[in-house]
Amino acid sequence: MSPIHDQSYRRYQGDRHPVGHAWRVIAQDGIRQMLAKRAFLALLLFAWIPVIVRLVQMYFATAVPQASGFLAINADTFRDFLEQQSVFVFFMTVYVGAGLIANDRRANALQIYLAKPMLRAEYIGGKLLVLATFLLCVTLVPGWLLLLMQMAFAGNLDFIKANLFLIPAVTLGSLVIVTVSSFTMLALSSLSKSSRFVAIMYTGAIFFSAALYGALSSIFGSTRVAWVSIGANLEQVIDVIFRKAPRYEVPTVICVMVLLALVVVSISVLERRVRGVEVVS
Amino acid sequence: MTQPQRNAPSLATASLRVFEMSLGEMLWSRRTIFMGLVVGLPVLMALVIRLFDLAGASGIRINNMAVNGPAIFGLMVWAFFVKFSVPVLGVFYGTSLIADEVEDKTITYLFTRPIAREAVLIGKYLAYLACTIFVVLPSIVLVWLLVIPMGGSLGANFLDLIKDLGIVAVGLAVYGAVFAVIGAYFKRPLLIGLAFIFGWETAVLAFPGSFKMLSVAYYLQGLVPHAMPNDSFASMMQAFFQEPPSLTGSLATMAVILVVFLGFAARIVARREYVLEQ
Numbered sequence: 001m002s003p004i005h006d007q008s009y010r011r012y013q014g015d016r017h018p019v020g021h022a023w024r025v026i027a028q029d030g031i032r033q034m035l036a037k038r039a040f041l042a043l044l045l046f047a048w049i050p051v052i053v054r055l056v057q058m059y060f061a062t063a064v065p066q067a068s069g070f071l072a073i074n075a076d077t078f079r080d081f082l083e084q085q086s087v088f089v090f091f092m093t094v095y096v097g098a099g100l101i102a103n104d105r106r107a108n109a110l111q112i113y114l115a116k117p118m119l120r121a122e123y124i125g126g127k128l129l130v131l132a133t134f135l136l137c138v139t140l141v142p143g144w145l146l147l148l149m150q151m152a153f154a155g156n157l158d159f160i161k162a163n164l165f166l167i168p169a170v171t172l173g174s175l176v177i178v179t180v181s182s183f184t185m186l187a188l189s190s191l192s193k194s195s196r197f198v199a200i201m202y203t204g205a206i207f208f209s210a211a212l213y214g215a216l217s218s219i220f221g222s223t224r225v226a227w228v229s230i231g232a233n234l235e236q237v238i239d240v241i242f243r244k245a246p247r248y249e250v251p252t253v254i255c256v257m258v259l260l261a262l263v264v265v266s267i268s269v270l271e272r273r274v275r276g277v278e279v280v281s
Numbered sequence: 282m283t284q285p286q287r288n289a290p291s292l293a294t295a296s297l298r299v300f301e302m303s304l305g306e307m308l309w310s311r312r313t314i315f316m317g318l319v320v321g322l323p324v325l326m327a328l329v330i331r332l333f334d335l336a337g338a339s340g341i342r343i344n345n346m347a348v349n350g351p352a353i354f355g356l357m358v359w360a361f362f363v364k365f366s367v368p369v370l371g372v373f374y375g376t377s378l379i380a381d382e383v384e385d386k387t388i389t390y391l392f393t394r395p396i397a398r399e400a401v402l403i404g405k406y407l408a409y410l411a412c413t414i415f416v417v418l419p420s421i422v423l424v425w426l427l428v429i430p431m432g433g434s435l436g437a438n439f440l441d442l443i444k445d446l447g448i449v450a451v452g453l454a455v456y457g458a459v460f461a462v463i464g465a466y467f468k469r470p471l472l473i474g475l476a477f478i479f480g481w482e483t484a485v486l487a488f489p490g491s492f493k494m495l496s497v498a499y500y501l502q503g504l505v506p507h508a509m510p511n512d513s514f515a516s517m518m519q520a521f522f523q524e525p526p527s528l529t530g531s532l533a534t535m536a537v538i539l540v541v542f543l544g545f546a547a548r549i550v551a552r553r554e555y556v557l558e559q
Contacts, residue, residue: 039469087480095472196380196471197312200373203475204319207365212322215360219330219353 022118026126047088079242097185099195106193114276140174187266190273223248295396299404320420323361327427349432367452372474375460399547461546500531
């Protein structure tokens, strides 16, 4: 005989957590879901290939004296590494971020999420953390690893002592990239129910602004218009963070302001779009 | 009384039915807004440049050479349309021809109709082509009307406009077919499509040897110098594509890519069992 289950109302028997902890559950679940996808793991591994290449470079630069000339490790190596990772940051942002809110909107899950004892900020924070975690895995984590391995290969702290600014530069540079990418993608994800549409909007924003800058700079013969490109703004700011001469003629303050404006607009979009109940007039 | 037997519509008739149905859906969707933005910004930029010119400001230069309207038009068509809009619209619409129906779980309704499965893809592909051509080509004409009078004559450059419109139309057709295959076969077609245009195509164009022949961009962007109105800019483009393919070679290769990939996509749709996620 099969058992007959009691389907009448039962009180919640679990623990009651105070408001302010739900973001962790959302983040953990999102990270676990992404890590269960083989295609994503392949992308993550692929994003680490440049790290391996740089490690090999570091090894030969220290172990083979003849190679130390053309494989020399300096502050520019770390800046170049971060720049190379922008390709993987883009693909990672599209893969992880496009469906973060869009899929919830599509499945009408937003109302269910926000019907729980959870703040909107927690929901956004949890989703943001999913994307930021993976982006940090391809920027900050390998950046720090390269610094550590440089010390290990050299067997002394001379390089770090001479380039102490690299520790905050790698950290700040990575955080700037991750913050701008995460907020922009999350805001776009909240605007649509289709993750494909979100992905293409993000692609459009990145590459179209770059194409616009390319055409404007060619026509006006100046890089003062670099602020129109999201990528160029990031490059300019990170150049300054790494104490390099800025590559564009546009003042860095303007680039910082454009990036800040992008984040503020994204937060404003998220604030308007992530609501449990949509009031239709 | 016996009912007269009704034959299933031919592939062409069925494709036309799907085309009619899909065209309306595609034209009156939010995607068209996105497409309008993609092709509207170059028009806005052309307007700004024209106003800049009308205000008497001089200094529009490409590679430190003073340039006129036809050269600026050539640059804009290459940078905004051939290099960016065509692949992006191709990947966006091409990958969603079948993937959208699968995602919305509506493909079952199409497949239960008494039509060949291939007709679904062909009809949707034709709708994509009509939709993008109706939106993209008029914007190129607008850019042309705004920019060419800056030191050029509309009459003298009309043939170049026709060539540019042809290049963009061919690009949309070929990219659409390539991404239709990706959309019909893969579960995450957009990411693969983006990796193809911004990863593979960009990389192989920079590789030495024959790698570049494994991209659509090589043949499509190779057509651009043939339609360049200005000799100086044409030479710049020729320098960029060190060994551009011949006009006939490019067109023939793209025709082959179009037919093969569209046929392949139709075959995938006809044979594949799409499992809808619950």
